[in-house]
Amino acid sequence: MRKIDLKVVSDKIRDMFIDACENIPENVLDALKKARDEEKSPLGKQVFDQIIENAYLGREKHLPICQDTGVAVVYLTIGSEVIFEGDIYEAVNEGVRRAYTEGYLRKSVVRHPLDRVNTKDNTPAIVHIKMVPGDTFKIEVAPKGGGSENMSLVKMLIPADGIEGIKKLVVDTVFNAGGKPCPPIVVGVGIGGNFEKCALLAKEALLREIDDESADPIANQLEKELLELINNTGVGPMGFGGTRTCLAVKVNVHPCHIASLPVAINIQCHSARHKSCTL
Amino acid sequence: MIELKSPVNPEEVKKLRAGDAVKITGVIYTGRDAAHKRLCELLAKNEKLPIDVNNTCIYYVGPTPAKPGRAIGSAGPTSSYRMDPYSEPLLKEGLKVMIGKGPRNKEYKEMLKKYGAVYMSSIGGAAASISETVKACEVVAYEDLGAEAIHRLEVEDFYAIVTYDSEGNDLFEQGIETYKK
Numbered sequence: 001m002r003k004i005d006l007k008v009v010s011d012k013i014r015d016m017f018i019d020a021c022e023n024i025p026e027n028v029l030d031a032l033k034k035a036r037d038e039e040k041s042p043l044g045k046q047v048f049d050q051i052i053e054n055a056y057l058g059r060e061k062h063l064p065i066c067q068d069t070g071v072a073v074v075y076l077t078i079g080s081e082v083i084f085e086g087d088i089y090e091a092v093n094e095g096v097r098r099a100y101t102e103g104y105l106r107k108s109v110v111r112h113p114l115d116r117v118n119t120k121d122n123t124p125a126i127v128h129i130k131m132v133p134g135d136t137f138k139i140e141v142a143p144k145g146g147g148s149e150n151m152s153l154v155k156m157l158i159p160a161d162g163i164e165g166i167k168k169l170v171v172d173t174v175f176n177a178g179g180k181p182c183p184p185i186v187v188g189v190g191i192g193g194n195f196e197k198c199a200l201l202a203k204e205a206l207l208r209e210i211d212d213e214s215a216d217p218i219a220n221q222l223e224k225e226l227l228e229l230i231n232n233t234g235v236g237p238m239g240f241g242g243t244r245t246c247l248a249v250k251v252n253v254h255p256c257h258i259a260s261l262p263v264a265i266n267i268q269c270h271s272a273r274h275k276s277c278t279l
Numbered sequence: 280m281i282e283l284k285s286p287v288n289p290e291e292v293k294k295l296r297a298g299d300a301v302k303i304t305g306v307i308y309t310g311r312d313a314a315h316k317r318l319c320e321l322l323a324k325n326e327k328l329p330i331d332v333n334n335t336c337i338y339y340v341g342p343t344p345a346k347p348g349r350a351i352g353s354a355g356p357t358s359s360y361r362m363d364p365y366s367e368p369l370l371k372e373g374l375k376v377m378i379g380k381g382p383r384n385k386e387y388k389e390m391l392k393k394y395g396a397v398y399m400s401s402i403g404g405a406a407a408s409i410s411e412t413v414k415a416c417e418v419v420a421y422e423d424l425g426a427e428a429i430h431r432l433e434v435e436d437f438y439a440i441v442t443y444d445s446e447g448n449d450l451f452e453q454g455i456e457t458y459k460k
Contacts, residue, residue, distance in 0.1 A: 041458060043298075043440070047402055050438075054405040063407040064343050064353040067426075104352060106343040106426050116313070118425055147358045147380075147403065178451060180358045180381035182403035234459030238403055239381060240440070241454020271404045 002082050002135040004279060006091035009084075009139070012277060013095025016141045017072060018103035020273045021064040024055045027211045028247075028272045035184055035244040044242030048184075051237075051270055066271045069105035070143030072096040072125040075207065077138035080131060089127055097121040108146065128200070140207055140276040148181035148269040154199050157261040163222065166191060166263055171229050173265050174246070179239020182269035184247045186210060187230065190264040191219075193254040202266035205250035207274055212250075219251040226251070247272070285376070285434075286334045292375045293395050295441045297448035301399065303437040307336040307378075309430040311357055314421055315365035322368045329420035330429060333373030338401075339380075341426035342410070351416040351432070355406030356380040359398065363387050370394040378439050382451050391445050399439035400450075412437045 029052070036048035058065035074092050084091070100107055100122035109123065110116040153173060157165050170189060190201025214220040226249040236242020247270065256262060283291065285305035295301070308330055310318070318328055339359055343352030359379030366377065367390050375396045380403040391397060401409060415433040422428050442450045 041454065043454070050402045050405045050408060054402075054408040057407040057411075058353075061407065063346070063410065065407055066404045067341060067343050067353040067355050067406040068357070069343060104344045104346050106341060106352070108341075108426070120425065150358070178382040178455075179400070179403070180360065182380065232460040234455040234457070236454060236458055238400065239451050239455070240400075241451070241456070241458045243458055269404055 002079070004082055004084055004137055006084050006086045006088065008279065009088070009091045010095040010098070012139060012279065013074065013092055013141060014098040014102070016139065016275045016277065017096060017099035017105065017143060020141055020143055020275045021069045021103070021105055022058045022062050024058065024065055024271065024273065025210070027209060029055055031210050031247045032184070032270065035247055039237065039242050039244045041236055041240070041242035043240050044237040044244065047237035047240065064105060066145060067106055068108060068145040068147065069100070070145045071109060072122055073142045073144050073203070074125050074127045075130070075140040076127065077130045077132055077136060079134040079136040081135040082137050092125050092127050093123045096125045097123050137279045138276065139279065140274060142207060142274040145269055145271065148185065148267045151177035151181040152202070152264070152266045154195065154262070154264045156195065157263050159259070159261050161261055165261070166222070167226060167229060169263055170226055170265055171233060174230050174267070175233045175235060177267065178235055181267045182271070183235055183239060183245045184237055184270050185245065186247050186268040186272050187226065187249045188266040188268060189226070189249065189251045190266070191251060191253045192256040192262060194256065194260065194262055197254055198262035198264040199266070201252040201254055202264035205252040206266055206268045206272070208250045210248050210272060214251055216253055219253050223249045223251050285336045287336065287375050289334060289375060289395060292397055293445050295397050295444055296446070297441055297444045297450040297453065299441040301439050301441060303336065303439060304435050305433070307338050307432050307434055307437070308419070309340050309342070309432060310337050311339050311341050311427050312361055313424050313427040314429050315362050317421060319365045319368050322372070328372065332369055334375055336376035336378060337369070337374060338378045338432065342430070343426070345416070349410070351410050351413045353406035354410045354413060356401045356403055359383050366390060370396055383443070388443050388447060388449065391443055392447050395445045397441055397445055398443040400442045401439045409437070
C-alpha cells in the first residue's frame, strides 16, 4: 500500500488553483494565436489581441486572467493501493480555501442556491473521484466560470435524432449563447451514458488537452465537423461577429440504453484553465 | 476612438453609435446581480439610492480582491442579460451607460431608445488588462456582498465598444450577419 499525506494534497491543490487562474496553458495560448491569425473580422482580431495581451499580463504580474476564478472543480484519480489517513474531501476543500483566500482569488460560491449567502472561501469544491488499479494518484483542477457554465445544457435526444440531431443541438446552443460565454469557446460534448453520465462526459471532455484528438473515429469526425459548423455561425470573438467562434470541440462518448441518446454540452470560455499533476 | 467623460453628457451619449470604440475617463460604479436587486427594492419603496446614478455609468463586474499595491483586482465584465430585469428602474433614475458582455433582451433595447441610453461591451476575460485602467477603487455600498458590493471606480482610458445605441442599432446582429455562412 502507498500512503499519501493529505497535507501534501492540500498544499498541491492550493498551488494548482492559483497557478491555473494566473497562467493559461501554453497550448491554449497557441490556439488563441492561431485563431487570431485566421480571424477575418478586424474587430475580432482586436479582441484576440486583447485576450492574448491579458494572458501575458497574468503571467508576468501574477494576476488572475479573469475575475471569475470560478467554482473549484477537482478530479482525483486514485489507485486502489493508495491510502489516506483522514478525509480526502476535506483535504481538497482545505486546499481550495487556502488558494482562494491566500491567492487573492474571487470567492464565487453561495452556501444555498436560494438564500445565496457567500461562503467567503469558495468552498465547497466539486470533487469527482475515479478509482483505478495500482498506486497512482493524479489531481486535475479546473476553476470553472459561471458565464460559460450558464450556457451549458443536458438534452435527452432519441436514437432517431442521430448525429444530425446532435449537430443541430450543439450549433443552436452556441449560436443562441452569442457573446455570453466569452467566445472563442471550447465546447465539451458528452454523448451516451444516461442523464448524469453525459454531463460528466462533457465536463471531462473539457479537461482534455486543447490540441489532442479523440481516439474514437466517430467522435473524432464529429469534433471536426462541429468545429466548422460552429465557426460558420458568425458569432465570432465576444459575439461581435467573426469567423472564429470556437477554438476546439471535444466529444466524449459512452455506451447507453437502447431507447436513449443523451447529449450534454458544456461550454468553456477562452480562459480554458486547467492544471494536472501526478503525485 | 471617442473619448467620453463620466459622469456623462446625455447629448454625447445620444450621438454614440453601435460599433464606436470609446475610452472612458472619470467615475463609474460597479454593480451586478445582488446589488441591482437591492437598488431596485429601494426604488420600489421610493427610498433613496446609496449612489447617484443620474448621467453615470454602471459596470457589471465583481472583481477579484486587490493584491497589495494595486487599486483593484482583475476586473472583466460579467454577462449583462442577468441585469435585464433590473435595468428600467435605474434608467428612470437617469442611468445612461451600462457596460458588460453579451447580448440582452429585446425589451432592454427598447428601453435604451426610450431613455436615450447606451449599452457597451468590454472584453470578457481580459480582466487583468482592464484592471490597469482603474486608478482608484472604494466600496460605497453593500460591503457585505464582497465582490458584488457597489464600488466607485476612478478610471482612465477604460476601453469599451458601443454595442446597442439609443437608436436601436445592435453591433452583435450587424457583426454576426456579416460573417454568418
